[in-house]
Amino acid sequence: xxxxxxxxxxxxxxxxxxxxxxxxxxxxxxxxxxxxxxxxxxxxxxxxxxxxxxxxxxxxxxxxxxxxxxxxxxxxxxxxxxxxxxxxxxxxxxxxxxxxxxxxxxxxxxxxxxxxxxxxxxxxxxxxxxxxxxxxxxxxxxxxxxxxxxxxxxxxxxxxxxxxxxxxxxxxxxxxxxxxxxxxxxxxxxxxxxxxxxxxxxxxxxxxxxxxxxxxxxxxxxxxxxxxxxxxxxxxxxxxxxxxxxxxxxxxxxxxxxxxxxxxxxxxxxxxxxxxxxxxxxxxxxxxxxxxxxxxxxxxxxxxxxxxxxxxxxxxxxxxxxxxxxxxxxxxxxxxxxxxxxxxxxxxxxxxxxxxxxxxxxxxxxxxxxxxxxxxxxxxxxxxxxxxxxxxxxxxxxxxxxxxxxxxxxxxxxxxxxxxxxxxxxxxxxxxxxxxxxxxxxxxxxxxxxxxxxxxxxxxxxxxxxxxxxxx
Amino acid sequence: xxxxxxxxxxxxxxxxxxxxxxxxxxxxxxxxxxxxxxxxxxxxxxxxxxxxxxxxxxxxxxxxxxxxxxxxxxxxxxxxxxxxxxxxxxxxxxxxxxxxxxxxxxxxxxxxxxxxxxxxxxxxxxxxxxxxxxxxxxxxxxxxxxxxxxxxxxxxxxxxxxxxxxxxxxxxxxxxxxxxxxxxxxxxxxxxxxxxxxxxxxxxxxxxxxxxxxxxxxxxxxxxxxxxxxxxxxxxxxxxxxxxxxxxxxxxxxxxxxxxxxxxxxxxxxxxxxxxxxxxxxxxxxxxxxxxxxxxxxxxxxxxxxxxxxxxxxxxxxxxxxxxxxxxxxxxxxxxxxxxxxxxxxxxxxxxxxxxxxxxxxxxxxxxxxxxxxxxxxxxxxxxxxxxxxxxxxx
Numbered sequence: 001x002x003x004x005x006x007x008x009x010x011x012x013x014x015x016x017x018x019x020x021x022x023x024x025x026x027x028x029x030x031x032x033x034x035x036x037x038x039x040x041x042x043x044x045x046x047x048x049x050x051x052x053x054x055x056x057x058x059x060x061x062x063x064x065x066x067x068x069x070x071x072x073x074x075x076x077x078x079x080x081x082x083x084x085x086x087x088x089x090x091x092x093x094x095x096x097x098x099x100x101x102x103x104x105x106x107x108x109x110x111x112x113x114x115x116x117x118x119x120x121x122x123x124x125x126x127x128x129x130x131x132x133x134x135x136x137x138x139x140x141x142x143x144x145x146x147x148x149x150x151x152x153x154x155x156x157x158x159x160x161x162x163x164x165x166x167x168x169x170x171x172x173x174x175x176x177x178x179x180x181x182x183x184x185x186x187x188x189x190x191x192x193x194x195x196x197x198x199x200x201x202x203x204x205x206x207x208x209x210x211x212x213x214x215x216x217x218x219x220x221x222x223x224x225x226x227x228x229x230x231x232x233x234x235x236x237x238x239x240x241x242x243x244x245x246x247x248x249x250x251x252x253x254x255x256x257x258x259x260x261x262x263x264x265x266x267x268x269x270x271x272x273x274x275x276x277x278x279x280x281x282x283x284x285x286x287x288x289x290x291x292x293x294x295x296x297x298x299x300x301x302x303x304x305x306x307x308x309x310x311x312x313x314x315x316x317x318x319x320x321x322x323x324x325x326x327x328x329x330x331x332x333x334x335x336x337x338x339x340x341x342x343x344x345x346x347x348x349x350x351x352x353x354x355x356x357x358x359x360x361x362x363x364x365x366x367x368x369x370x371x372x373x374x375x376x377x378x379x380x381x382x383x384x385x386x387x388x389x390x391x392x393x394x395x396x397x398x399x400x401x402x403x404x405x406x407x408x409x410x411x412x413x414x415x416x417x418x419x420x421x422x423x424x425x426x427x428x429x430x431x432x433x434x435x436x437x438x439x440x441x442x443x444x445x446x447x448x449x450x451x452x453x454x455x456x457x458x459x460x461x462x463x464x465x466x467x468x469x470x471x472x
Numbered sequence: 473x474x475x476x477x478x479x480x481x482x483x484x485x486x487x488x489x490x491x492x493x494x495x496x497x498x499x500x501x502x503x504x505x506x507x508x509x510x511x512x513x514x515x516x517x518x519x520x521x522x523x524x525x526x527x528x529x530x531x532x533x534x535x536x537x538x539x540x541x542x543x544x545x546x547x548x549x550x551x552x553x554x555x556x557x558x559x560x561x562x563x564x565x566x567x568x569x570x571x572x573x574x575x576x577x578x579x580x581x582x583x584x585x586x587x588x589x590x591x592x593x594x595x596x597x598x599x600x601x602x603x604x605x606x607x608x609x610x611x612x613x614x615x616x617x618x619x620x621x622x623x624x625x626x627x628x629x630x631x632x633x634x635x636x637x638x639x640x641x642x643x644x645x646x647x648x649x650x651x652x653x654x655x656x657x658x659x660x661x662x663x664x665x666x667x668x669x670x671x672x673x674x675x676x677x678x679x680x681x682x683x684x685x686x687x688x689x690x691x692x693x694x695x696x697x698x699x700x701x702x703x704x705x706x707x708x709x710x711x712x713x714x715x716x717x718x719x720x721x722x723x724x725x726x727x728x729x730x731x732x733x734x735x736x737x738x739x740x741x742x743x744x745x746x747x748x749x750x751x752x753x754x755x756x757x758x759x760x761x762x763x764x765x766x767x768x769x770x771x772x773x774x775x776x777x778x779x780x781x782x783x784x785x786x787x788x789x790x791x792x793x794x795x796x797x798x799x800x801x802x803x804x805x806x807x808x809x810x811x812x813x814x815x816x817x818x819x820x821x822x823x824x825x826x827x828x829x830x831x832x833x834x835x836x837x838x839x840x841x842x843x844x845x846x847x848x849x850x851x852x853x854x855x856x857x858x859x860x861x862x863x864x865x866x867x
Binding site (some may be wrong): 015038065 | 713
């Protein structure tokens with residue numbers, strides 16, 4: 001072998017980074033350099049061989065190792081870059097969420113403050129409508145009532161959209177029969193349709209589905225009111241289709257239809273197509289934007305099928321209820337109210353820290369033939385209500401001010417300890433699902449502000465009827 | 473029988489049915505050793521047992537004893553160059569981990585012809601393991617997978633088998649160790665399907681909802697000196713010349729020792745590494761041959777550049793690795809560790825075994841001293857490589 005003839009310096013290995021130290025006679029140095037030169041040439045040749053071989057995949061074992069290392073290195077670098085990007089995205093998202101959150105809190109606070117007087121005004125007008133009024137005044141009162149209702153609807157929509165965007169509205173899913181929801185809606189919209197000269201065809205289904213009843217109702221209502229709004233003549237269809245993935249609730253119309261190009265855009269905020277039938281319609285074009293958000297939150301897919309001139313078909317796919325859970329009858333009683341209805345009677349205690357609301361309630365409830373005791377706190381009502389024990393309690397959730405540190409639920413729980421079985425209706429502007437759950441756990445009913453007088457009346461009738469039944 | 477010889481690991485006993493149990497036995501008689509392990513690991517939950525044993529055991533007897541003691545439970549394992557038990561570093565004993573069915577679905581396969589192992593076989597093997605894990609996992613068993621490889625440490629085919637396996641594994645993380653034989657360099661074995669095999673590899677796939685981290689770490693720092701391989705016997709993993717001089721001589725000059733003084737202990741303290749990208753990968757020397765060449769534990773080739781490395785304090789590095797794992801995963805339920813036997817030699821020559829035992833014992837490391845480690849398809853030397861498994865599923 002060539003290498004065995006080379007005698008490297010005995011002391012240290014070949015240092016590739018610096019030349020050997022000069023020592024000995026010129027002949028010895030020349031020999032040493034010659035030997036070193038020879039070695040360097042061999043090293044050079046090996047390196048050239050290696051470089052030229054490259055890291056051939058599937059070649060020698062070392063190449064396999066090198067290839068794996070390079071691959072792992074690449075993966076590591078990419079993972080790091082990806083993690084960095086994710087981190088930045090995460091931060092940006094957190095900042096955006098914080099900004100959105102504070103906006104939502106502001107909006108919620110403003111709307112809460114607006115809802116209070118609005119609520120009072122609605123109660124006053126309702127009470128006023130009960131009075132015997134001359135016709136011109138009755139019309140004026142009616143107009144006031146409608147305007148207030150519009151303001152309320154707009155405000156509610158704005159609050160909802162901000163809440164949906166901020167992820168504050170949490171769905172409260174439960175199983176129920178499709179017709180429990182749709183019967184009511186069909187009845188309601190049949191009348192609206194006939195006013196506009198349209199017929200509504202309704203195909204009922206008894207299928208058990210699982211969803212948030214209130215949110216799903218909003219979606220279907222929105223479909224129905226859009227269908228009526230945009231259809232000049234013909235029919236509206238409300239029905240269900242059994243799909244493998246769930247029950248598809250369908251609203252179809254014979255209106256002008258929607259061009260393919262617009263089918264995405266109508267789900268965005270403030271977008272409306274310019275062919276509304278009703279000139280007085282004052283909507284903001286937020287309806288389908290809300291529908292889109294609700295559908296995303298409930299994870300119920302939406303579908304739109306439409307051809308210009310051939311009507312439109314909106315649908316939402318709701319999963320079937322799991323077989324294990326059997327639904328209690330959650331159907332909202334059909335609110336059918338006419339002024340000739342018999343008086344309700346009974347003693348109603350009202351606890352609310354807002355004087356205007358108390359007065360509005362008193363006016364409304366007295367109009368329904370109830371005895372009413374109002375107070376701002378539990379202490380106060382104890383003084384006033386000694387004479388007439390309550391048949392039912394209406395209590396505002398948001399009591400906490402100087403006078404009362406507890407919220408409505410806590411106060412109601414206390415009162416109920418004294419009056420076992422007392423029906424409690426909690427009234428709140430807080431749309432938090434957790435609150436609803438808390439109220440439900442106590443067996444309380446929950447009504448949201450702004451209070452719908454019709455709904456309150458139905459609830460009072462129902463609860464008082466069962467109280468009377470118990471008492472025999 | 474000494475009841476203290478078998479110590480089911482303390483932390484596992486807090487839960488009613490722990491997901492993991494560990495045990496070890498210092499009995500030399502295969503039957504008694506297997507019986508002790510079986511008693512300590514016995515549980516209706518027990519689904520799989522992984523064990524690491526000294527090559528001093530009569531392996532045929534140990535194989536049948538284990539098969540009998542754990543009848544109905546799948547087993548995999550390998551021989552070692554030292555064991556890591558709940559008590560720390562041991563020799564001449566057997567250590568085992570029992571995996572509960574509720575938290576772990578394990579499935580394993582054997583590669584019995586390493587030289588012929590190709591991508592088609594690899595894909596079939598991994599596909600089978602995935603399928604098996606899926607069928608074992610109960611319906612709501614969500615989680616992630618990782619793979620542990622146990623290779624015959626003297627087979628000289630780690631690099632290619634691992635590269636092929638890694639391609640088939642895709643994004644599933646993997647790690648492992650090469651079986652040892654108490655530094656005799658004669659026969660190393662892996663255990664599969666009731667018996668020991670040589671020139672073979674066992675691939676174990678884990679599926680668990682518990683968090684885990686596959687890791688590798690070493691404590692070696694590059695020096696200025698470079699050695700170029702100018703002649704190599706690729707097939708036998710031998711370097712004949714370094715810097716155009718006989719390899720052993722040039723290495724002896726590097727470390728400032730005579731040829732006769734070159735022992736594994738010196739190899740451990742003066743390692744050589746290749747640099748790829750920004751990282752150094754140690755290529756460990758196995759022994760000096762009579763012809764003045766050096767045998768390596770890994771693939772070598774003409775023209776590769778070796779960098780001289782020096783160890784930093786091993787215990788400091790070990791402590792920081794374990795602390796990092798604890799910080800990221802919480803208190804680990806188990807660290808399955810493949811610790812290069814050269815690290816063990818370094819600890820022994822520095823008199824730090826007891827201190828290291830205390831560290832790994834406290835951290836819950838169970839494993840063995842290897843003739844090479846595997847990490848994401850890479851064949852490594854002189855590292856501490858493994859997987860740390862957290863105690864609680866991520867919420």
